[in-house]
Amino acid sequence: MKVICIGRNYAKHAKEMNAEIPTTPMFFMKPDIAVLRPETPFFYPSFSKDIHFECELVVKIDRVGKNIAEKFAHKYYSEIGLGIDFTARDLQQQCKSKGHPWEIAKSFEGSAPISKDFIPKEELNLDNLSFSLKQNGTVVQEGNTSDMIFRIDQLIAYVSQFMTLKKGDLIYTGTPEGVGPIAIGDELVGAIGDREMFNVKVK
8 A cells, every 4th residue: 555645735835834836746655654543543753843733635546547547537536535644844844954855754653644434525526625624622724625736636647657556545635724733632633524534642
């Protein structure tokens, strides 16, 4: 299983990170051990003092494909979930300042919490799908697919140029603005519309 994460797919998030808005999709990878299974707590790692949440819609690939045309991309997934891309922001900044790759800040174990359930896409309006994240009961992120720079089918077509997509692969489709730090004791609750998708406790 591959975990493919899309960067800067919401313009306001790119701006809050003082980054350029991309003209083609940007992606990076997380290993399978990054996936934090549902109902499993996230243990704050000792190597960072500034872990941030980034809530994202997640697409589960359910068919093998390579060089997928955008017009056929909808045939390669049938469910949508929700997850978090945890980022060690301090390590990321250190790596960026030295011109180094920053997988160390994104790919650590447990850095990709995932919802227990995925929703059949037929039940959703993928052109106008809202999602949100609460931190200790307060809404900290709200996103909508209408604000995506690159839509789901575009992402699948683009990524599949470079690698074969296989059944079970996950695509984290990017985060909206409002990312911020977590602390031990936090409770993070993600929702698609009004439907709770995950509840992650930070220990």
